[in-house]
Amino acid sequence: MIYTVTLNPSIDYVIKLDNLKNGEVNRTKEEYVYPGGKGINVSLILKELGYESRALGFVSGFTGNYIKDVLKDKGLNEDFINIKNGFTRINVKVKSSEETEINGQGPNISEEDLNKLYEKLDTLRENDVLVLAGSIPNTLDSSFYENIMKRLENKNIKIVVDATKNLLINVLKHKPFLIKPNNHELEELFNVKLETVDEIITYARKLKDMGAKNVLISRGKDGALLITENGETFISNVAKGKVKNSVGAGDSMVAGFIAGYLNSKDYKEALKLGAASGGATAFSNDLADKEHIYSLIDEINVERR
Numbered sequence: 217m218i219y220t221v222t223l224n225p226s227i228d229y230v231i232k233l234d235n236l237k238n239g240e241v242n243r244t245k246e247e248y249v250y251p252g253g254k255g256i257n258v259s260l261i262l263k264e265l266g267y268e269s270r271a272l273g274f275v276s277g278f279t280g281n282y283i284k285d286v287l288k289d290k291g292l293n294e295d296f297i298n299i300k301n302g303f304t305r306i307n308v309k310v311k312s313s314e315e316t317e318i319n320g321q322g323p324n325i326s327e328e329d330l331n332k333l334y335e336k337l338d339t340l341r342e343n344d345v346l347v348l349a350g351s352i353p354n355t356l357d358s359s360f361y362e363n364i365m366k367r368l369e370n371k372n373i374k375i376v377v378d379a380t381k382n383l384l385i386n387v388l389k390h391k392p393f394l395i396k397p398n399n400h401e402l403e404e405l406f407n408v409k410l411e412t413v414d415e416i417i418t419y420a421r422k423l424k425d426m427g428a429k430n431v432l433i434s435r436g437k438d439g440a441l442l443i444t445e446n447g448e449t450f451i452s453n454v455a456k457g458k459v460k461n462s463v464g465a466g467d468s469m470v471a472g473f474i475a476g477y478l479n480s481k482d483y484k485e486a487l488k489l490g491a492a493s494g495g496a497t498a499f500s501n502d503l504a505d506k507e508h509i510y511s512l513i514d515e516i517n518v519e520r521r
């Protein structure tokens with residue numbers, strides 16, 4: 217079974233306008249509301265690609281109820297824990313000449329509620345896949361994902377981590393199956409500016425040396441590159457299309473990679489389906505659907521470096 221954990225889900229309120237003017241009343245041209253949060257997005261795309269998963273995490277208040285209702289309507293297997301504190305955040309995504317995102321903090325999670333999540337995670341078995349994705353509430357410290365990995369050590373579970381800064385660095389020594397920072401997050405991790413593909417490869421390899429089995433670096437419209445557990449390096453181009461809303465492109469890439477790997481056990485195929493999934497989501501208002509993803513697959517070339 218595949219499990220995704222979204223500690224901090226969101227409602228994504230996506231608004232489009234021609235020209236955002238700070239300090240003035242702006243009017244939207246288009247607006248959309250979606251359930252969001254990285255693990256949830258991964259689960260939704262996995263479902264499109266034929267893989268059932270169980271979405272875990274915490275929800276609260278009216279926004280949390282909305283997320284659970286929509287996921288239920290979409291037929292997603294969700295097992296979110298309802299918390300009494302506050303309400304699930306609303307993240308605002310403004311699409312104007314640039315894409316601007318304002319992500320909320322999310323409610324605090326009590327020790328008692330965290331224990332409920334640990335109990336669910338304790339039921340994971342050999343060969344399960346676990347995706348730990350996205351930010352965590354401010355009150356939790358950056359060893360949170362690491363502690364989950366420690367708890368599951370020796371169970372032979374493939375753990376995928378999509379996180380930033382120390383939350384990501386701290387898990388590396390526990391050898392996650394896959395990590396997927398984007399190129400900006402890679403720069404931030406090492407406090408460097410990376411101009412060329414070779415420079416990006418050098419720093420991606422450092423993450424592998426620090427413990428990650430497979431390192432996938434997404435680069436938006438510039439494609440992606442993968443360092444595999446066998447030490448191979450693959451580079452992917454992108455599909456062509458008009459960007460509508462790239463929120464969730466990275467999560468779609470993670471889901472496509474997992475599905476592609478489970479289909480074939482071949483990292484090149486995994487990267488290919490990941491790149492098609494990321495592109496299809498960038499070219500959609502909502503997350504991509506299956507037809508769209510597969511319509512882009514022949515445009516993706518993956519080359520060994």
Ligand SMILES: Nc1ncnc2c1ncn2[C@@H]1O[C@H](COP(=O)(O)OP(=O)(O)OP(=O)(O)O)[C@@H](O)[C@H]1O
Nearest residue numbers: 398434435436437439440454463464465466494495
């Ligand atoms: N404009 C685009 N055109 C084609 N493919 C794209 C585009 N943007 C993203 N993709 C595909 O999706 C992948 C993931 O995108 P990106 O690097 O933006 O992820 P991200 O920064 O993690 O995104 P997010 O946090 O919004 O989910 C890219 O590596 C690429 O394959």
Ligand SMILES: O=P(O)(O)OC[C@@]1(O)O[C@H](CO)[C@@H](O)[C@@H]1O
Nearest residue numbers: 226252253254307319350351464
């Ligand atoms: O604040 P976080 O947890 O880092 O990211 C949350 C988020 O930006 O990630 C998803 C896109 O990847 C969105 O659905 C959601 O709003």
